[in-house]
Amino acid sequence: MxxxxxxxxxxxxxxxxxxxxxxxxxxxxxxxxxxxxxxxxPPRDPSDWPRFARLLREIRDSAEELRAFLESPAHTQRGGE
Structure with a gap:
């Protein structure tokens, strides 16, 4: 789905x-x-857990990138535009 x-x-x-x-x-x-x-x-099959763990690392890394962008001086000075 x-x-x-x-x-x-x-x-x-x-x-x-x-x-x-x-x-x-x-x-x-x-x-x-x-x-x-x-x-x-996680997927039901433990053999799929490494791929799920990779996805979680990608989520973590992407969240950090977005956080850094939102807190960057250039972004906050523009008022988020």
């Missing part, structure tokens, strides 16, 4: 690693976007 979505997080947005599930507690990346929640869980 392919999904394309765009969110603009609210003021109380948070990201965390949590264990989710009622029966099988599964590690997940939880993005609480205020009010929406996005949960990324």
């Amino acid at each position: 392919a999904v394309t979505a765009t969110w603009s997080p609210g003021r109380e947005a948070r990201a965390s690693m949590q264990f989710v599930g009622l029966i099988h507690h599964q590690a997940a990346l939880v993005l609480s976007l205020d009010p929406d929640v996005l949960v990324l869980v």
Whole structure:
């Protein structure tokens, strides 16, 4: 299933690693976007975990790039334009 979505997080947005599930507690990346929640869980097959770990590293690195851009003096002086 392919999904394309765009969110603009609210003021109380948070990201965390949590264990989710009622029966099988599964590690997940939880993005609480205020009010929406996005949960990324690893694939069921452990042989796919290295690719999922690569995706998580790409998310981490891309988030750092975006954070640096948003906090850069040139960007903040322009008022985010």
